[in-house]
């Protein structure tokens with residue numbers, strides 16, 4: 364058995380067309396999975412994407428697999444084909460016996476024999492996987508593998524585009540009308556964003572999570588609870604999974620009969636899957652949980668006035684880790700001086716520093732603004748140590764018009780450092796008046812006033828663990844501070 368070159372070629376052409384179509388990520392990946400499986404004469408295919416911390420794989424699209432198989436949950440990468448993380452192709456001859464298969468019993472029930480895993484790489488870094496399934500045991504040819512590696516390259520581009528898509532979708536949230544007109548209903552196999560929830564309280568819960576930018580998956584996994592011989596007789600599907608907290612959540616009302624039944628299932632689930640972290644929440648519990656993480660109406664931190672959260676704490680941390688990796692790589696073998704301007708940069712500076720793997724020292728400056736428009740800069744605290752002949756990285760919280768940074772860079776250059784670069788967490792490009800060079804950028808922010816994670820409005824909001832947009836009506840004058 365084996366496909367011809369022509370088959371691979373036309374499948375790749377078709378897959379490229381899907382990749383460039385305006386369909387939702389889910390539908391693009393479903394179509395890619397179908398074309399890939401058909402071309403290699405397999406029974407099923409799944410396109411999986413890795414979460415940024417590389418802990419679990421989530422289904423982005425699938426073909427030829429049952430709902431039960433797809434809903435067996437996000438796959439733990441370290442238990443399920445960890446070689447994929449090293450960019451290796453993985454072959455499993457018999458899925459029912461191989462110890463690397465996380466759910467062998469379900470594979471048996473579904474009649475799956477052989478599995479081929481192809482890593483999806485972005486500049487050598489694993490970001491997902493294509494998994495091919497066959498009912499009959501079989502080997503895959505080199506031609507099959509090289510075809511699937513090309514499909515994986517296209518998937519990497521699709522995922523990259525989807526990140527852009529997600530950013531754009533955040534803007535859609537502002538206008539419900541636009542959002543509705545852009546909505547494409549996903550296929551029934553969806554484990555990501557559903558358009559309908561089983562219960563209105565679930566939708567409220569999802570909205571609250573969205574407000575705080577807490578990543579969530581709806582009904583991502585079904586846990587078998589009871590078996591009748593080889594068949595599953597009872598299952599439990601928690602409502603949500605919050606990957607950043609590694610927490611499954613089942614929402615509940617206070618109706619006693621439902622509560623008793625759910626408690627029974629949860630007890631059983633905990634017996635069978637002790638490693639699973641699951642909570643039964645009513646509305647009050649949920650608010651308390653949010654408060655524990657510094658969010659929500661019961662939290663201590665000031666959130667009123669924040670229109671919406673732009674970057675969650677987890678998202679900022681991920682981005683800071685990536686920036687730190689790039690900086691450590693670029694300055695390998697060198698000593699670096701980090702310079703920050705008080706006070707907005709404190710959170711970013713502290714997190715960035717801790718993630719750098721090269722030797723660093725740091726220094727701070729303080730400035731004040733004067734003049735009619737509040738934009739003439741004066742240094743009120745200068746550096747403690749000389750930077751002459753040193754590699755200097757200017758660390759900024761946000762670059763807006765660029766006037767402050769331009770002034771500071773001129774001041775620092777006069778001291779003849781060996782090199783001078785800039786790393787900013789936020790780049791508000793739309794308001795730029797002076798073209799300043801930015802070497803490392805965390806996020807491009809829209810033209811809105813943002814607070815949190817060190818950034819303030821009139822001295823407030825600095826301690827929020829996220830970056831949020833301040834309600835425009837609260838901002839009377841926009842003097843930097």
Ligand code: IMP
Pocket residue numbers: 707760761762763764765766767768791811812813814818819820842843844
């Ligand atoms: P620039 O000189 O216009 O680039 O302004 C830079 C300074 O303005 C930053 O260091 C902040 O202190 C402040 N700033 C600009 N935009 C914001 C914002 O959206 N939130 C909080 N502070 C801001």
